Amino acid sequence: MNRREKKQRAxxxxxxIYTVLLMIFIYAPVAVMIAYSFNNSRVNMVWSxxxxxxxxxxxNDSELWGIFGITxxxxxxxxxxxxxxxxxxxxxxxxxxxxxxxxISESIYxxxxxxxxxxxxxxxxxxxxxxxxxxxGTIIIGNTTLILPYVYITVRARLVGMDPSIEEAxxxxxxxxxxTFMHITLPAIVPGVLSGAFMSFSLVLDELIxxxxxxxxxxxxxxxxxxxxxxxGVSPEINALTTIIFAVCMAGVLIYLIRDQIQMRKIRKERExxxxxxx
Amino acid sequence: MKKKxxxxxxxxxxxxxxxxxxxxxxxxxxxxxxxxxxFIIVPVVILAVMSFMSKGPLGIVVYKPTLDNYRNxxxxxxxxxxxxxxxxxxxTTILTVLLGYPFASxxxxxKRKTSGLFMILMMIPMWVSGLVIIYSFVILFNxxxxxxxxxxxxxxxxxxLTMLYTNFSVTVGMLYMFxxxxxxxxxxxxxxxxxxxxxASKDLGAGPVRTFFKVQLPLTSPGIFAAVxxxxxxxxxxYMVTDMLGGGTNMMIGNLIYRQFTISxxxxxxxxxxxxxxxVILLMVWVYKKVGGxxxxxx
Amino acid sequence: MAKPIVSMINVExxxxxxxxxxxxxxxxxxxxxxxxxxxxxxxxxxxxxxxSGFELPTSGxxxxxxxxxxxxxxxxxxxxxxFQNYALFPNMNVFDNVAYGLKVKKVxxxxxxxRVNKMLKLVQLDGFGKRRINQMSGGQKQRVAxxxxxxxxxxxxxxxxxxxxxxxxxxxxxxxxLKRLQRKLGITFVxxxxxxxxxxxMSDRIAVINEGVIDQIDVPQKIYNHPAxxxxxxxxxxxxxxxxxxxxxxxxxxxxxxxxxxxxxxxDDETIETGDAVSIAxxxxxxxxxxxxxxxxxxxxxxxxxxxxGNLVKMMVTLNDGTEFKINRxxxxxxxxxxxxxxxxxxxxxxxxxxxxxxxxxxSHRDIKGGDExxxxxxxxxx
Numbered sequence: 001m002n003r004r005e006k007k008q009r010a011x012x013x014x015x016x017i018y019t020v021l022l023m024i025f026i027y028a029p030v031a032v033m034i035a036y037s038f039n040n041s042r043v044n045m046v047w048s049x050x051x052x053x054x055x056x057x058x059x060n061d062s063e064l065w066g067i068f069g070i071t072x073x074x075x076x077x078x079x080x081x082x083x084x085x086x087x088x089x090x091x092x093x094x095x096x097x098x099x100x101x102x103x104i105s106e107s108i109y110x111x112x113x114x115x116x117x118x119x120x121x122x123x124x125x126x127x128x129x130x131x132x133x134x135x136x137g138t139i140i141i142g143n144t145t146l147i148l149p150y151v152y153i154t155v156r157a158r159l160v161g162m163d164p165s166i167e168e169a170x171x172x173x174x175x176x177x178x179x180t181f182m183h184i185t186l187p188a189i190v191p192g193v194l195s196g197a198f199m200s201f202s203l204v205l206d207e208l209i210x211x212x213x214x215x216x217x218x219x220x221x222x223x224x225x226x227x228x229x230x231x232x233g234v235s236p237e238i239n240a241l242t243t244i245i246f247a248v249c250m251a252g253v254l255i256y257l258i259r260d261q262i263q264m265r266k267i268r269k270e271r272e273x274x275x276x277x278x279x
Numbered sequence: 280m281k282k283k284x285x286x287x288x289x290x291x292x293x294x295x296x297x298x299x300x301x302x303x304x305x306x307x308x309x310x311x312x313x314x315x316x317x318f319i320i321v322p323v324v325i326l327a328v329m330s331f332m333s334k335g336p337l338g339i340v341v342y343k344p345t346l347d348n349y350r351n352x353x354x355x356x357x358x359x360x361x362x363x364x365x366x367x368x369x370x371t372t373i374l375t376v377l378l379g380y381p382f383a384s385x386x387x388x389x390k391r392k393t394s395g396l397f398m399i400l401m402m403i404p405m406w407v408s409g410l411v412i413i414y415s416f417v418i419l420f421n422x423x424x425x426x427x428x429x430x431x432x433x434x435x436x437x438x439x440l441t442m443l444y445t446n447f448s449v450t451v452g453m454l455y456m457f458x459x460x461x462x463x464x465x466x467x468x469x470x471x472x473x474x475x476x477x478x479a480s481k482d483l484g485a486g487p488v489r490t491f492f493k494v495q496l497p498l499t500s501p502g503i504f505a506a507v508x509x510x511x512x513x514x515x516x517x518y519m520v521t522d523m524l525g526g527g528t529n530m531m532i533g534n535l536i537y538r539q540f541t542i543s544x545x546x547x548x549x550x551x552x553x554x555x556x557x558x559v560i561l562l563m564v565w566v567y568k569k570v571g572g573x574x575x576x577x578x
Numbered sequence: 579m580a581k582p583i584v585s586m587i588n589v590e591x592x593x594x595x596x597x598x599x600x601x602x603x604x605x606x607x608x609x610x611x612x613x614x615x616x617x618x619x620x621x622x623x624x625x626x627x628x629x630s631g632f633e634l635p636t637s638g639x640x641x642x643x644x645x646x647x648x649x650x651x652x653x654x655x656x657x658x659x660x661f662q663n664y665a666l667f668p669n670m671n672v673f674d675n676v677a678y679g680l681k682v683k684k685v686x687x688x689x690x691x692x693r694v695n696k697m698l699k700l701v702q703l704d705g706f707g708k709r710r711i712n713q714m715s716g717g718q719k720q721r722v723a724x725x726x727x728x729x730x731x732x733x734x735x736x737x738x739x740x741x742x743x744x745x746x747x748x749x750x751x752x753x754x755x756l757k758r759l760q761r762k763l764g765i766t767f768v769x770x771x772x773x774x775x776x777x778x779x780m781s782d783r784i785a786v787i788n789e790g791v792i793d794q795i796d797v798p799q800k801i802y803n804h805p806a807x808x809x810x811x812x813x814x815x816x817x818x819x820x821x822x823x824x825x826x827x828x829x830x831x832x833x834x835x836x837x838x839x840x841x842x843x844x845x846d847d848e849t850i851e852t853g854d855a856v857s858i859a860x861x862x863x864x865x866x867x868x869x870x871x872x873x874x875x876x877x878x879x880x881x882x883x884x885x886x887x888g889n890l891v892k893m894m895v896t897l898n899d900g901t902e903f904k905i906n907r908x909x910x911x912x913x914x915x916x917x918x919x920x921x922x923x924x925x926x927x928x929x930x931x932x933x934x935x936x937x938x939x940x941x942s943h944r945d946i947k948g949g950d951e952x953x954x955x956x957x958x959x960x961x
Binding site for chain 2: 015018023027028029030032036084085088091092093098101104107109111112113114115116118119121122124125126129141144145148153156157176177202205208213223226227238239242245246249253260
Binding site: 165187 | 658666682
């Protein structure tokens with residue numbers, strides 16, 4: 001082994017160690033969270049034996065499921081609204097030249113360039129001044145505003161990579177603008193729309209600041225519930241719920257990986273076939 | 280004097296559009312325009328106006344312009360909170376970049392698939408629930424918590440370390456919260472780096488250290504700056520981590536603002552604090568754009 | 579020739595303060611292959627896009643088959659376009675790309691299949707229907723784009739530098755094929771290019787466009803042999819062009835004086851009179867030289883060097899005022915050594931005397947400047 005190879009090996013080992021350490025840092029709290037969902041103690045601080053009773057309790061806790069339902073509802077509605085407005089806007093503002101269009105497209109970035117709390121406060125003042133009652137509606141508006149730039153940015157990134165003349169080609173071949181949008185533009189930007197939707201959905205699910213400023217006493221979401229427990233200790237039930245969500249996420253990743261593997265194998269086989277055929 | 284142009288002026292210099300094209304433009308741009316005027320621009324204007332009002336008895340807003348709120352912010356008590364916030368945000372940002380950059384470089388050397396997988400692995404805890412998982416640090420950092428127990432059993436320490444409710448625990452929590460998001464822009468700027476440039480530098484006799492500081496670092500600086508903003512911006516306004524891991528002893532601007540709208544009910548002062556925060560951040564973003572940064576990288 | 583299928587009448591186009599098309603009047607005849615030729619930014623693509631409907635003229639009328647279309651949407655016009663970079667739909671295979679225009683019109687499925695397959699055969703892509711676009715070579719993509727544009731049986735096919743992305747050999751091949759296709763189908767082709775050779779080989783007529791104005795529109799031979807303006811003379815083929823003043827004119831020719839001496843030429847333009855500022859253009863291959871002065875000519879130069887470029891030899895001559903004059907010959911034997919002094923001349927008919935469009939040009943420059951000010955005033959008034 002020469003010096004160069006030795007160096008490369010050392011670098012490789014260092015990289016591996018670093019990656020492992022970082023993953024430990026990231027997953028240690030996750031492991032703790034999962035472990036304590038099986039903790040027999042009501043207080044989340046001490047370990048007093050294994051139990052699955054919190055999972056059972058969780059399934060019977062109609063209040064918590066109600067909160068979970070509201071959280072999902074808010075996340076879904078805000079995501080749908082944000083995706084529709086953001087996608088249309090990203091496509092529309094691409095070559096818009098109406099007066100003030102530049103200012104509008106700059107202002108869309110505001111919710112991500114200023115801290116969330118500023119947006120939350122500003123919206124609270126708006127709803128107060130306009131006499132709008134805080135509640136589900138205001139939470140949804142707030143979260144939609146928060147995620148709008150994410151959708152806008154991911155869709156724009158796809159649009160930049162798209163050849164604009166394919167839309168002209170569609171118009172040229174007799175399709176009107178709606179048909180062109182549905183059959184040409186949308187398929188081209190769909191990955192951006194999806195990743196924007198995914199980011200938005202997960203952001204809203206975990207969103208606390210905007211929601212807690214804009215909610216009423218009657219409407220509680222999961223993050224608000226968790227946060228209200230912080231002082232007395234998060235209940236193992238919440239841990240159980242989070243563990244389930246985590247498991248679903250992991251399963252999703254796993255399914256994606258397996259599907260990917262299968263697809264790769266298929267492509268490889270096809271290629272081999274083609275190679276044999278041409279030879 | 281300017282000579283008057285006597286020829287007839289051509290009319291209709293604007294881009295001509297058909298009625299249908301105009302309708303399509305309204306359908307596309309209408310919603311986002313209305314939304315951003317109503318829920319971004321107008322609220323910010325109201326916020327700015329509110330920051331110049333003052334608080335009457337029982338938290339009622341008195342509509343008489345004053346600069347008192349801003350004067351108050353720069354009084355000793357609050358300036359300390361701001362200082363503290365800046366210090367925590369500063370250290371979190373430094374640590375995030377210092378720890379995140381090497382990992383971003385490691386990922387950039389991986390196959391696309393593998394790096395994508397690690398990216399997802401980093402993000403998953405945040406997708407699931409940052410709050411619940413951050414709370415796990417309370418269990419880890421406790422006096423009788425997991426880390427102290429392990430260290431005592433190993434005989435490395437004789438009495439438990441105080442980790443919880445310190446700047447340390449707050450910074451670790453923030454680091455945990457924001458590192459995944461800041462690795463992404465650094466990763467994409469390192470990945471875009473042409474390996475031929477590194478080779479060329481080494482070929483010209485520059486050592487690895489020199490190559491790193493003279494070639495790789497300057498070329499990936501937009502990614503680093505994006506990471507800095509992605510950590511610093513949310514960090515400075517975030518109050519939950521401080522609340523959970525700081526135990527009420529540490530206060531950040533976020534906590535202070537939150538308080539004005541809950542316990543103290545001093546909306547004008549809260550608005551002024553939010554304005555100061557917004558202006559400081561916007562200045563940073565302005566610098567970021569000036570040095571060639573792209574706002575899209577902050578998404 | 580047949581009746582016009584596309585007519586542009588007094589068409590003007592402004593982009594903000596830029597006057598890109600200046601009073602364009604153009605008749606495109608049924609079944610012809612017309613090329614819009616000019617340097618990049620001259621307005622040729624804008625002209626094409628106004629016919630296809632992607633740009634609306636600021637003023638003027640565009641007729642297709644006698645019907646005004648200048649306010650119609652692209653999808654309401656019976657013209658189709660082959661785009662510069664093909665603009666094929668990446669999410670569809672070859673068949674679906676070609677079938678797109680028919681699917682939009684809700685043509686029955688079996689008719690679509692029949693017509694698409696026929697069209698694929700026509701462009702020699704039989705059996706490629708299932709291929710994805712990214713599996714196709716540049717030349718094949720080009721054929722798909724042509725097939726897709728022809729499937730709707732347009733009255734006019736517009737082609738925007740369709741061969742620009744292909745390599746030279748493939749380009750030559752596609753030129754021949756496009757011409758064959760056009761003859762076979764009898765469809766009017768409007769072809770945009772900046773490549774003069776392409777224009778000369780393919781077109782029935784060429785419109786040479788310069789700074790938004792059609793300088794000359796004619797058959798290729800006429801464009802080459804009888805350029806109407808100094809710009810056309812310089813843009814089509816190689817020319818030596820000198821600024822000159824008319825000294826005298828008689829039935830057989832024009833005597834001009836230049837900074838570097840006198841010369842003879844001809845012109846079709848009856849309005850050229852003694853004292854006019856003109857240009858005289860002569861092709862390098864038509865330029866003759868001798869050791870002594872020839873009657874009517876007094877242009878003197880020093881041979882600078884020779885360059886051998888395969889099928890011909892180019893000789894550079896430096897004139898008294900420093901301008902370079904090019905002379906082409908087929909063999910080295912016809913050249914003389916660098917450093918020698920020679921006198922240049924040519925057959926009177928080979929020297930083209932052209933009215934300089936200088937007046938018009940300065941006018942248009944002032945136009946743009948004036949436009950700028952107007953624009954500002956316009957906005958102020960609006961605000």
